[in-house]
Amino acid sequence: MTQGDQTRPADTASVTTVRLQNIAQSYGASAALMAAVEVGLFTAISQGAGTYDEIAAALSIHPTNAERLMVMLCATGLLEKTGDRHANAPDVERFLVAGKPGYMGPWITFTKPQWNEWGRLGEHIRATDLKVMGAIETFTVADARRYHNATYAIGMGAGRRFARQVDLRGRARIMDIGGGSGAYCIAAAKEHAGLRAVVLDLPAVCEVAREFIAANGVADRVEAQACNFVRDPFPTDCDVAIMASNLPMYSRETIAAVIRKAHDALLAGGEMHLIGETTNDSRTGPWGPAYWGLGQAVNDSLGLAHSEADVIGYFRAAGFASVAAHEFIPGALSRITGTRAA
Ligand SMILES: C[S@@+](CC[C@H](N)C(=O)[O-])C[C@H]1O[C@@H](n2cnc3c(N)ncnc32)[C@H](O)[C@@H]1O
Structure with a gap:
């Protein structure tokens, strides 16, 4: 979830429950990002896998899990989609591709031990x-x-x-x-x-x-x-x-x-x-x-x-x-x- 998605509606006539629901469930965005780092999804995309099936094959995961994770990553703006192919957003490509000099994957999961608390x-x-x-x-x-x-x-x-x-x-x-x-x-x-x-x-x-x-x-x-x-x-x-x-x-x-x-x-x-x-x-x-x-x-x-x-x-x-x-x-x-x- 980007902070822009959580912006307060401008006038009361357009007030809905959507922002509140999205914030309440935004732990799903955190989990998607952490899981993508853990399974190496952004690295696989950088190396050329672009569709749900290609990612499933590259990561040895079920295609349904590849699809639902990638849909969420698109919704959060971490992946960009053209046709049926996906690319990393610029910050993801720079910082979350393992082996690149700026790789900061360990920082993404830094707070995970506090998850339950x-x-x-x-x-x-x-x-x-x-x-x-x-x-x-x-x-x-x-x-x-x-x-x-x-x-x-x-x-x-x-x-x-x-x-x-x-x-x-x-x-x-x-x-x-x-x-x-x-x-x-x-x-x-x-x-x-x-x-x-x-x-x-x-x-x-x-x-x-x-x-x-x-x-x-x-x-x-x-x-x-x-x-x-x-x-x-x-x-x-x-x-x-x-x-x-x-x-x-x-x-x-x-x-x-x-x-x-x-x-x-x-x-x-x-x-x-x-x-x-x-x-x-x-x-x-x-x-x-x-x-x-x-x-x-x-x-x-x-x-x-x-x-x-x-x-x-x-x-x-x-x-x-x-x-x-x-x-x-x-x-x-x-x-x-x-x-x-x-
Ligand atoms: C988030 S880390 C930042 C480390 C480093 N300054 C950096 O920016 O990369 C916070 C650091 O503060 C240290 N720290 C916290 N409380 C401390 C204390 N009372 N005495 C000494 N170090 C402490 C922690 O052990 C940890 O290494």
Whole structure:
């Protein structure tokens, strides 16, 4: 289901139940997308299978299942049909064909382990015993490996975008707060030969980050250090702090405290970049940040969607100067920056 399909009818005379039904059943669109990735349907289409029968043969599935899955994928705009042949929509062809450089299949199924809990959202919404930290606190190395195979699939693109957008020439050492796979540090270290970096994350995640760092050949300059950013101190020899894609996981008080701690730990003249899933200032969207914020209810944590103005406020309250918001990935992530006074 595209968000356009869910647009509110313009006038009351044309009000029907269709939008409400489609939203109620839009988990079917999620399931179709995830299943198509799992069975390799988009890859088969890219390799030339175009009809229901060709897809059924290529994937060894029943033709009826090929047909009903492909009808739904057309309805969601993921496939485009001409005559009886199907083609991938441009974003599908770019990001969901296995073996292509931009492939992000693992990210598409990233949230699948929460599937059943979303079905219990009404119960979670009634919960009153909310925790500072969600399920991530008890992650095993196996959990972290699955999770970060997915974040790495999308994080390296974001990390490269960051390294292109931000002038890191002359900077010495980055701390990446909740750095996960290390994607941002890896991309920055590859771009700048003298730059060093430390990924700060939970112990199980650090084990996995070290594997990505080594696989990218930057282990001589990028390390991973166990650090619970809610409780533990930060290194005091860094002139850049990055915090990416963990904003909705925590409450306003916690995020403000982490940003203050980062400010106080940075070297004079250092800079912080928070790349976050921010809502607009009236908190009416966009869809992605609203989704990630609501998803914290499934964890019974205190996390929620923060607005861009919220984050700017945390930076200013922490003492950062030259605080500004920049577009990073429109509709998904913005980048808020500040500088520690020299
Ligand atoms: C969605 S991932 C983003 C990873 C990385 N920043 C990126 O953009 O690719 C969120 C990360 O925040 C980390 N994280 C969450 N809470 C944390 C905490 N209290 N201390 C350290 N790391 C934490 C998670 O372990 C995870 O690696």
